[in-house]
Amino acid sequence: MEKPVDSGVPSSEQKPASQRPETPDFWDKRFAEGVMPWDVGSCDGLPQAFRRFFAARPASRVLVPGCGTAYEAALLDGAGHRVTALDFSREAVAKAEAQLAGWGGTLLCADFFAHAPETAYDLVFERAFLCALPRKLWPDYAAAMARLVAPGGLLAGFFIVGEEAGGPPFACDPARLEALLSPHFMREEDELVGDSLPVFAGKERWQTWRRRS
Numbered sequence: 001m002e003k004p005v006d007s008g009v010p011s012s013e014q015k016p017a018s019q020r021p022e023t024p025d026f027w028d029k030r031f032a033e034g035v036m037p038w039d040v041g042s043c044d045g046l047p048q049a050f051r052r053f054f055a056a057r058p059a060s061r062v063l064v065p066g067c068g069t070a071y072e073a074a075l076l077d078g079a080g081h082r083v084t085a086l087d088f089s090r091e092a093v094a095k096a097e098a099q100l101a102g103w104g105g106t107l108l109c110a111d112f113f114a115h116a117p118e119t120a121y122d123l124v125f126e127r128a129f130l131c132a133l134p135r136k137l138w139p140d141y142a143a144a145m146a147r148l149v150a151p152g153g154l155l156a157g158f159f160i161v162g163e164e165a166g167g168p169p170f171a172c173d174p175a176r177l178e179a180l181l182s183p184h185f186m187r188e189e190d191e192l193v194g195d196s197l198p199v200f201a202g203k204e205r206w207q208t209w210r211r212r213s
């Protein structure tokens with residue numbers, strides 16, 4: 001077999017962890033330095049679609065994966081939902097802890113892909129999580145969501161849709177998103193978000209996906 005040519009460019013695996021978004025170190029560094037262009041800054045900063053959707057929903061068991069500062073988790077807890085929020089970055093969890101002081105939910109410092117609750121959730125809330133994952137992890141994301149959302153339940157939230165190659169944010173081509181999720185979910189809502197943060201403007205879509213029974 002021919003020896004591969006060394007191009008001199010480090011492969012993703014050779015880069016330090018703080019430059020690889022599949023590791024907690026990458027996110028720890030950004031939270032610690034306050035470089036968080038995705039962060040809405042307060043519970044009031046979330047796009048309107050979030051409040052519109054949850055205003056009409058009965059209380060249920062909700063997972064917020066890759067929760068970051070976890071503003072949504074605070075709002076959902078306040079509205080009576082039973083919320084589990086998780087993130088694998090210790091720095092993110094420290095910020096979430098401060099923000100969630102006195103709440104009634106569960107906050108875990110854990111890897112989403114290893115999360116194995118006894119019961120699946122009624123709803124998993126997505127925001128800036130799929131687009132934080134390198135594309136090679138997207139099939140694992142879809143498989144984990146299929147496992148974590150109960151039949152008839154929902155995967156709902158904000159998806160970053162587009163054709164750009166780089167990231168994060170890793171935008172997802174619409175056809176690829178459909179191919180990833182449609183084996184286990186049926187899309188029910190899809191609309192462009194008009195009040196996005198600059199980093200997501202023009203490519204953020206509110207979508208809901210119903211878990212097939």
Ligand SMILES: C[S@@+](CC[C@H](N)C(=O)[O-])C[C@H]1O[C@@H](n2cnc3c(N)ncnc32)[C@H](O)[C@@H]1O
Nearest residue numbers: 027066067068087088089092111112127128132
């Ligand atoms: C772009 S931030 C978004 C944070 C939050 N969802 C928000 O909207 O502000 C992505 C988050 O996903 C977390 N994350 C990435 N991969 C993860 C994994 N495998 N398990 C748990 N958290 C993960 C990161 O630590 C980071 O907090």
